Amino acid sequence: MPSGKIYDRLLSLPLFQGLSYADLSAIVETTRFDFKSYGIGEFITRADTSCTHLYLLMSGEAEVSTQSDDHSYRLSETISGPLLIEPERLFGLTPYYSRSFMARSECRVLSIEKQAVLRLCADHLIVRINLLNIMATLSQRQQRQPWRQAPKTLAERIVRFVEQHALRPAGHKVLHIKMERLAEELNDSRLDISSALHELDRRGLVILSRGVIDFPAFEDCLRNG
Numbered sequence: 001m002p003s004g005k006i007y008d009r010l011l012s013l014p015l016f017q018g019l020s021y022a023d024l025s026a027i028v029e030t031t032r033f034d035f036k037s038y039g040i041g042e043f044i045t046r047a048d049t050s051c052t053h054l055y056l057l058m059s060g061e062a063e064v065s066t067q068s069d070d071h072s073y074r075l076s077e078t079i080s081g082p083l084l085i086e087p088e089r090l091f092g093l094t095p096y097y098s099r100s101f102m103a104r105s106e107c108r109v110l111s112i113e114k115q116a117v118l119r120l121c122a123d124h125l126i127v128r129i130n131l132l133n134i135m136a137t138l139s140q141r142q143q144r145q146p147w148r149q150a151p152k153t154l155a156e157r158i159v160r161f162v163e164q165h166a167l168r169p170a171g172h173k174v175l176h177i178k179m180e181r182l183a184e185e186l187n188d189s190r191l192d193i194s195s196a197l198h199e200l201d202r203r204g205l206v207i208l209s210r211g212v213i214d215f216p217a218f219e220d221c222l223r224n225g
Contacts, residue, residue, distance in 0.1 A: 006058065007021060007024055007025075010024060012082055013056060013084060014084065014130055015087070015127060015134065016130070018130065023124070027120065032116060033112060034111045035058075035109070036109050037108055038060075038107040038109060039103060039106060041102065042103050043102050044102065047067065047096075048096050051097055052113065052114055053112060053113055054084070054087055055109055055111050056082065056109065056111070057083040057084075057101070057107060058108040058109060059081045059082070060080070062078075062101045062103055062104055064076065064100070064167050065102065066099045066167075073175065073177035074175075074176040075175050077168065077172070077174075086099065087134055145164060154186070154188060157188075158196055159221045159222065161182075161185060162213075163218075163222065166218070169219065170222075171217070171218060171219070174213070176211060176212055179193050179194055205221050
């Protein structure tokens with residue numbers, strides 16, 4: 001039986017918000033919740049594998065890695081729990097994880113089988129509404145992206161490129177990409193890309209090394225990029 005502290009963490013997650021302790025206790029009694037600890041360097045989920053479970057990062061810090069279709073660049077992010085891991089990947093046209101989640105510290109993870117999630121939605125209106133809200137929020141954010149004001153400078157375009165590929169618009173991020181490839185993505189010259197990146201570096205917003213652009217605090221780029 002989960003402890004009261006874990007109950008509090010579950011109730012803080014969007015999927016279970018609005019439930020009472022009694023409701024959650026009833027769910028725990030009839031639903032298999034698997035708790036597992038992941039050590040540093042262990043994968044919680046891997047990109048392109050079948051999404052058969054809903055994973056909830058209860059505590060700890062994980063590295064999220066997303067790769068382009070042609071494997072020419074990759075974005076790594078650092079995230080902390082509590083977090084639902086790609087709940088939208090349980091259903092739809094491609095029910096496979098799009099990102100890899102690897103533990104950067106000891107991570108406590110709860111997993112629920114897909115069929116159990118479906119039963120929860122069928123039996124508990126609040127869970128069903130919460131899941132619909134999660135999906136709707138993700139969809140609305142994506143639909144809004146093309147209508148945002150266009151970046152005015154090349155530096156802002158670089159920041160927007162990273163933001164559009166990121167899981168969250170904040171925190172530590174590392175873009176592994178060659179300058180020529182970034183120039184192709186942004187339809188600009190390698191020289192101009194280099195100049196814009198070195199300007200961001202001079203302002204302390206990024207750290208540059210060969211094939212790597214490190215954003216220590218990406219929210220600073222959004223405010224000052």
